[in-house]
Amino acid sequence: MERNYDVVVVGGGAAGLSGALTLSRARRSVLVVDSGEPRNAPAGHVHNYLGREGTPPGRLLAIGRDEVASYGGEFTDGAVTSLTRVDDGFRVALADGREVVARRLLVATGLVDELPDVPGVAQRWGRDVLHCPYCHGYEVRDQAIGVLATVGPLAVHQALLFRQWSEDVVLFLNGVDAPDPERAEQLAARDVRVVAGEVAALEVEDDRITGVRLASGEVVPRRAVVVGPRFWARADLLAGLGLEPVEQLVEGHVVGTHIPADPTGATKEPGVWVAGNVAGAQAQVITSAAAGLTAGAAINADLVAEDTRRAVARRR
Template structure:
């Protein structure tokens, strides 16, 4: 690892590697700092990625790293704990105490999926506990699906979405307040039952999920259970720069946080950019990678402007 780079990228997922590929091909010196904890590590396959449908997401990262290394990009395993501006550059501080300087910083640290506190849920996450129909709907088509409700409007929306893939969809009311009458009518019209009562836990029998209700009813067997995670942006290390996440809303409910950026990927702090799930929790792998590529191009344009200004300053002195 060198002491200074044109760009330090925080996060080595699809968005970070997309940005690194764009920048290294532009002949920029790039360091990718990655903690080795991709959000989709528990998923065996990724979908809707044109040309790589069904690829293991870890294989995609391995292939991407090799491509970037071929253009001179560098990688380090570790976590970034602080980013601060010093002497016209950014100092990126690592958890092991190391520091590296960067002219520009690209944040692709992603988010954390915080799941509802239901025993058994985390153990099946990414297998048969799911959240995105576009990522997993085809794999559970025509199977028995349960929607775990925490927000009634969101649960009603999710149920109607998943009904596209299966006619056997039920909603576990769980901790959601009362559903609106219009939502109940819409659910009933498509044969979607709402089961009252909180879910005490998920159990597995014969490799099939069963939802056990708090009042002892059930168990209700399901092939997949859909949950609404809280999407929390991984951006604590930006606090020294005054960059804070903002609320992420969906279906009228606050479901987490994300970084706000302009259309180029720029944050309010000049020289700090962001791409991927950290700015858009809904981004799938292919769109996160595209976000990184596009923001990488914007970063290169900003660096070119810096290079031009520096050349002008030298010519004036000369």
């Protein structure tokens, strides 16, 4: 039988759970649908999350689930196969064949990282292949760090950032154009060495990176490698509601996509909110959680306004 909820939250990461917690505490009926594919699953710990510094990602999600459940929030594990607008809101079809109806939707499906096609990168991703200095910079402090250029001048920015954590940073151009004179001077001033030539693979021994192997056969010893993925919003579900991801540009280069929304997470489609990495690639765990809270509060306010309109109509 069809179940009706005030809100269905699609995605059970930090953004989705935070939104669900806010709404459950507002005494809304909430269902969280989670496919169990957190983006940060390969990482050992969550950082820069005040009060939860160093918590393993899976542990943080388990704590969040318990908190939501304690206020009556419900969960179902699996995927959402379609979202359809109906008179009462939205019909949400689940992979197990069930359907539920929601008055409002909060979509927090995150993103997919498109990694460079270099052997070893995907296998070491989230451990000693990194992209965010604030997430992992301290953990590779004072180590030999390699930055693998992927998206134009952004690699220079990454190299200069990671230079804050280590005096031994090498930028591998890997077929990307050499830095312009201004950027080259910046790198030289910070003692960041630039290595031309294609990167063939990462060298791995004893379950950790030991170097970067060039197509020439030369191996440059490194203990950690930084890459710049492209970030593609997990937003296919929203196409049926008329919401399409747009390109996210940095210095004229496409670094990924996101679903546009206002500061509360409200999209152009009435009744649909987004939060977390589906709305912005730069959101870290704590900012995704904050976005979920903001969206949850906005959704509740929208429902209060609707409930009030209906109450006034009945009174009249």
